[in-house]
Amino acid sequence: MEIANAKAALSRGIALISQELTLAGDLSVAENLFMGRLPGTAGTVSWRRLRRAAAEVLDRYEMPVPPGARVADLPIELQQQVEIARALTVDPRVLILDEATSSLSEAAAERLLALIEERRAAGTAVVMITHRMNEIYRAADTAAVLRDGRIVASVPIPATPEPDLVRLMVGRELGDYYGRRTHAADPAVALHAEGVAAAGLLPTDLQVRAGEIVGIAGLSGSGKEVLGHALAGAVAAGGRLVVGGREVPLGRPTLRHGLGFVPEDRKAKALLLNRPVAENLALSWASEVFRLGLRRAGHERRRVAEAVRRYDIRTASPQLPAAALSGGNQQKITIGRLFDLDLPAYVLSEPTRGIDVGSKSAIYALLREQAARGAAVLFISSELNELCGVCDRVLTMYRGRVVAEFDGDGITEEAVTHAMVTGAPAAA
Amino acid sequence: MTVLDQAGAPVAPAAAPRRRVPLPHLGERGGVVAAFVVLVVLASLTLDGFATWANVVNVVGANSVALALAVGSTFVIIAGGIDLSVVSMTAASGMVVGLLFAAGAPTALSVLGGLAAGLLLGVVNGVLVSWVRISFLVVTLGMASIAASIALLVADGSTINVFDLPAFGALNTFATGTLGPVPIVLLFDVALVLVAAGVLGYTRFGRAVFAVGSNPEAARLNGIDVRTTTLAVYAIAGLAAGVAGLVSVGRLTGASPQIDPSLLNGVLAAVLIGGTSFSGGKGSIGGTVLGVLFLGVVQNAMTLADISSFWRQAVNGVLLILAVGLGLVRTRAQRRERAAARAVGSGPTGTSGASRA
Known part of the structure; x- marks a missing residue:
């Protein structure tokens, strides 16, 4: 099965609740709940039916929110709940939660887990992506461990004890990749x-x-x-x-x-990003590059050349915009300009x-x-x-x-x- | 990636198989420079009276007001904003100059009064944008209307004629006089441009203007005072409007509350054609001078060729869209090439031209 976009996924009964909110902040709760499928006929919206349907949903999930409230005015936790309610209103066959509890309070997280329980009983398959152990042991039947972009293990829960699961999540030996400590820390x-x-x-x-x-x-x-x-x-x-x-x-x-x-x-x-590498480096060196507010061009040029060499910043010229460099070389700029001080x-x-x-x-x-x-x-x-x-x-x-x-x-x-x-x- | 692009942007470690001559400034605005050269050559060959000193003097005079405004606007646009009120502020400070002359004030006081009026309006813009944090579009659009009204209100809508006033003589000489064959206002323009370019390129403040326009948060975390910098660029735009007001009164021998509605478009078009970008952090005074010259010469050539002035704005518009549009096409091509080079090698210098050759 090929899923081209979010709408195709939804129409096949797959709904996602993610950590990043995907709500339209300036619209009402009701409009967000039914986004993309507002009730109405021939391209018009029936606001009455929308309000009633939204009120029903909010009631069902015990959310203390008026359907007409503007989403951006709600606290972040209620926004997250609107996001959750929206995913549930489509009656999904597969429900994916991506760190959905990260911005919820304990009580709200508990309520979400209870809702998931209810869904599962009704026959929905649930995929829960989480870092929190207690959630896994509270809700899951199986835990799949993802590491380095691959699923490395799939184990039954709660039969697998927690320390074993943690070991699976880590599972790698450290080499000399990080270098070794060679000095004693100062007590100061x-x-x-x-x-x-x-x-x-x-x-x-x-x-x-x-x-x-x-x-x-x-x-x-x-x-x-x-x-x-x-x-x-x-x-x-x-x-x-x-x-x-x-x-x-x-x-x-x-x-x-x-x-x-x-x-x-x-x-x-x-x-x-659109300024030269040289200016990005010198951005942190104001006290040395400028004297009485005037730029010491020669001094700056020499320091830039030295930093490019010292921090191995791979660029065809210090005059190229920072956007032209790879992520690693960009980061050498932001770190090197500080370490140089x-x-x-x-x-x-x-x-x-x-x-x-x-x-x-x-x-x-x-x-x-x-x-x-x-x-x-x-x-x-x-x-x-x-x-x-x-x-x-x-x-x-x-x-x-x-x-x-x-x-x-x-x-x-x-x-x-x-x-x-x-x-x-x-x-x- | 060794050969960056056809336009000859920065290029190549020594080992490159094909090597282009680096054209650091032409690279950005190569198209505009080329078009300008072609225009001048064509106009010189076909239009009587184009390639004469008198015509050069004429072009300089006709564009001095626009140049001052464009230089001021360049600061604002590099810092990521825009000032829609520069033309109205010019009219308002021009009226202040006219009133002061009419009231019998000495030259120096009238000149300072005009500059102060522009500066004051610019500071108001700057405070509202940087401290009160109202959108710069809202603030300067509002100021455009307010300053236009001020210009009308101070003399009840009438033009103040200052031609006969003895104190006006010096200002008139400044705006229309010559030193040998060279117009004084041309010398002033050159000085203005050099000072502005020096400030942008060789001072701490200049660097701050670029940094604030490019990424205000990065600027702030590195100790740049973003609010003061923002305030300062609007103050500069106001001061530039004060200067433009003086030049305008000097040339017209009077202060008029009327605003040429096409002037703002022309000023902004010149700045953008010069390679300064609305996205902030990018631009130069040299580019702005080029933009003003380009549009000024086009207009001059059209006048000499007896083309109706009704065409002027349309031509400006087409040139603006062409210049900025072609520039965009080029940067996008560059970005794609860089991305491709990164995908092949480890960085912009990672691969040789061989992958492309």
Whole structure:
């Protein structure tokens, strides 16, 4: 069977509930529920019938929402429920949930699982994509484990114990790919956060010593990306932050205070895509490239040439727009321009997302080099193998809090995964 | 990918089998430059009085107002915005100049008053866009109407004739006089263009303008003050309107509250033809000068060829769509080539021209 597009899938009874909302924010709840199949005749819409049908659906799923409400005005959790209700109104034969509970509260997640139970009893096949162990054991009959783009195992639930399932999810040996640690960490704390909090992040304390690489693990929605944003001043945040012994104001960009930030979305937040490679590099070097507001063109040219060589940025010319480079080379720009400043502390969020293996390895080597120089590095990543391979310590976040800490031989993918999916370290 | 494209954009490590001469600036606007050269040659051969110094002086004079506005607009458009109010602000600040002259103010005060009026209106635009964060289209469209009304209200809709006033003499000389054979306003235009290009290319502020237009979030995270930069570009556009107001009063020997409705189109068309892009982060003063010259010469040639001026806007429109459209076709082709090169090799330098040869 070939499925050309979403409409074809729907007409065959396949419905998807995804983590990313696909609602039209400016339209009403009722219009969203029946999008693409509004009741009416000959191209006209019967608003009366739509309202009644929507009210019925909302009633059935016990959603406290007026059908006429504008979707964008609803809190995110109710929006997610509208998305769920929409998928269920088509009476699907196959229902796919892609991390659908990630933005739901416990109670709402519980209600969704109950609805799924009801569906299953009525004969719907359900595919649930999730990181959360308890959901699998609560709802599934079979768990398929996906790794490196392939299904590596399909095991019965609940017959398979949780530790076995976690092992299947990890299942790989680490080589020397990540490099080896060659220096002792300085006892001095270079990055010190106290009660740093933001939307999606509960007050968090954090200390990174000079020369230390600390990893942050967590599922999407665990607050690990928010932590990076809060420390780097990319979002409004409260609390106290000290970098290299000096107090840093929160909620404003921190580069000038010695904290370099590599955001997880380099195209949206880090690169000037239509500007030359040279300007992208110099973007972080304002204090050295400009004197009295004037550009020192020769100095800039030399530094750019040196950085292109040092960070192995493959480009035909530093005058090519950054958009012309591959993802790995773009990332070498965003990382290299900060590492070139020899700052006391760095926060890197998903620095290896979507780049090739060679560039990844180069980035790990650069991280080690900076740590060896005495920088404090906070390394936020969704890839457990790199976290475990590169970091001296790994903290695990769950629902906006740091819930576990691992160091030395305690850093294993099993242990970290367990804390990521359950919100607590495994009982020894 | 070694040979980037037919238009000769940046090219090639030394080992490339086929090598093109890099034409860094021509590459972007090669088509416009070529069209301009062809136009000048054709017009020189066929039109009496085209290739004369008097005609050059004429073209420069006729386009000085547009040039000042286009230079100011270039800053705004590179920063990712647009200012629809520049022509209205020109009329309003021109009226301020006229009123000051009529009230007997000395030259310097009248000139400063006109510049200050433009700057003030520009700052209002800038504050509303950057601090209050209203869409720049809304703010400058509103200001276009407001400034147009101000121009009418201050003198009850009448034109202020300043020709006889002694204080006006200096401004008149500035706008229409010559230094030897060279119009003073041409010297001023050259200075204006050099200063603007210098600011964009060689100052911290200039870089910030490009960065804010290209990616405001990346700019902000790297310590650029996005709001102040945005405010400044609208202030510059306002100041440019003040300058244009002065030139206009000087040339016309009077301040008129009437606005030439085609001027705004012409200014924006010139900036876009010059390679500055509405998507922000891309453009140059050199390109804008080229755009103004191109449209100015086309218009001049049409006048000399006795073609009805009713055609003027249509011609401008066609040229705009052609220039920007052809530029787009070219960038898309470049992007496809780069993507293809990446798919084959590991990066833009990863493969040799052999895969294509």
